Amino acid sequence: MAIREIQVKSILQRSGIPGADYVINPYTGCVHGCVYCYARFMRRFTGHADAWGSFLDVKSNAPELLERQLSRRKTPLDGSVFLSSVTDPYLPAERKFQLTRRVLEVLLKHQASISILTKSDLVTRDIDLLREFRNCSVGLSMMTVDDAAAQQFEQYAALPSRRIQALQTLKANNIRTYAFISPYLPAISDFDALFERLSGAVDEIGIEALNTRGGGMGGVIDALNAYAPHLTKQCFQLVRDDQYWDALEVHARQCAAQANIAFMGVFRHGR
Numbered sequence: 001m002a003i004r005e006i007q008v009k010s011i012l013q014r015s016g017i018p019g020a021d022y023v024i025n026p027y028t029g030c031v032h033g034c035v036y037c038y039a040r041f042m043r044r045f046t047g048h049a050d051a052w053g054s055f056l057d058v059k060s061n062a063p064e065l066l067e068r069q070l071s072r073r074k075t076p077l078d079g080s081v082f083l084s085s086v087t088d089p090y091l092p093a094e095r096k097f098q099l100t101r102r103v104l105e106v107l108l109k110h111q112a113s114i115s116i117l118t119k120s121d122l123v124t125r126d127i128d129l130l131r132e133f134r135n136c137s138v139g140l141s142m143m144t145v146d147d148a149a150a151q152q153f154e155q156y157a158a159l160p161s162r163r164i165q166a167l168q169t170l171k172a173n174n175i176r177t178y179a180f181i182s183p184y185l186p187a188i189s190d191f192d193a194l195f196e197r198l199s200g201a202v203d204e205i206g207i208e209a210l211n212t213r214g215g216g217m218g219g220v221i222d223a224l225n226a227y228a229p230h231l232t233k234q235c236f237q238l239v240r241d242d243q244y245w246d247a248l249e250v251h252a253r254q255c256a257a258q259a260n261i262a263f264m265g266v267f268r269h270g271r
């Protein structure tokens with residue numbers, strides 16, 4: 001793993017992501033090893049010849065740069081800040097560099113609204129800060145509750161059981177939580193099993209369908225063939241079945257309503 005510290009010229013960027021006005025990526029690269037990674041396209045902007053997942057750029061000046069950017073403003077930020085869109089803000093390197101934590105300190109000082117999405121229970125390290133925000137929600141993304149399945153698809157990320165535990169801990173500390181079921185793989189992800197484990201741990205839940213136009217389909221097929229070869233064909237048939245997604249959305253909405261959990265919807269991708 002090649003880890004290098006770099007200096008960047010901008011850190012707070014406008015975002016086109018639904019529900020997020022700004023985005024901060026404290027790192028470039030990601031080492032969680034998700035076979036479906038939607039962010040691997042970033043490699044061509046980094047100057048790295050190495051494969052996605054084998055390098056990490058640490059944006060060392062991110063906190064100071066953010067402080068300068070926010071101090072220049074005459075009014076508070078007009079929207080919420082999302083961490084992160086093309087990396088995970090709680091990679092293992094965050095234990096050493098504490099970059100996300102220092103970015104959060106700056107955002108807190110400037111009373112920003114934030115939303116965090118991660119696959120790591122390291123986020124619980126920052127509960128002391130997260131509790132201080134007026135508007136803060138923390139999401140853990142997962143595609144399954146099955147630890148064995150997750151190890152096939154997300155080799156170096158925290159196991160789902162640890163992510164669910166993190167959600168429970170965050171919620172117990174009065175932090176707004178959400179689960180983002182992403183990517184949802186028909187025949188593998190099992191909404192009911194996920195929902196049962198997540199009930200009581202989240203305020204919101206959303207689902208994102210597998211994006212078959214993303215760059216990692218070869219890896220998804222390999223992982224499916226290794227984990228449950230008898231389900232590979234069914235999974236890809238259902239991914240393309242609009243009625244399947246319609247039914248899942250109706251069912252998920254009903255479950256969420258009954259449990260008094262806000263439902264963010266099913267995010268689908270074109271084919």
Ligand code: SF4
Pocket residue numbers: 030031032033034036037038039040086087088119
């Ligand atoms: S956590 Fe996100 S950015 Fe990192 S490898 Fe997985 S999908 Fe890609």
